[in-house]
Amino acid sequence: MIRVKRIYEPPSSDDGVRILVDRLWPRGISKDETKVDLWLRDVAPSDELRRWFSHDPAKWEEFKSRYFNELRNNPKVKVIIEMLREGKTITLLYSSKSPYNNAVALREYLELLLS
Template sequence: MKIQIKRVYEAPSPKDGKRILVDRLWPRGISKEAGKIDLWLKEISPSNELRKWYGHDPEHWAEFKARYFKELRSNPEGVEKLKASLDQSVITFLYSAKNTEYNNAVALREFLSA
């Protein structure tokens, strides 16, 4: 299985496979149909408190990942739901942040590969 990462605002592609939105908030201006979103798993996204603390500041990246991974480990039901949805050869995690390097989709993929 291959997990790709893509901004939800980028055009959907047949190469995306199953498209899973991994943000807590629904992206502005995107409908489920237009975004071709197959699944929204907000329960595995960072908590509102963590999301606000992080603010996509690259200097907080390592600490953000440590806190987010702790949240994920304390949410086995959510993680199992995510793993059960990874049933296709290609999966694309969708996120809405402007930062393409330091976002929860990148961290989530890293968590799953550990």
């Protein structure tokens, strides 16, 4: 099972493996209070793609297409896929206030790979 959660929300017992998928550590939050099990900054979109997208809903579909292309050859995706195949619940953590973010897109990408 793949969950998506904003890192500023409190951890819960049903989160499973908590994976931060942002390139930068979120502002104003300590590593101790977040209960991050794994920080996979390399699965975040490239800086160029992130700046181009800028959480613009009108660019969402194109963003996902470009981001999925970046993920295709990313070895860190295999780490997440292995956990899911082992039956682990994972929670993809992100810091953005926007519902249009890389964690949501990454969940969609992972679900496509597993289907």
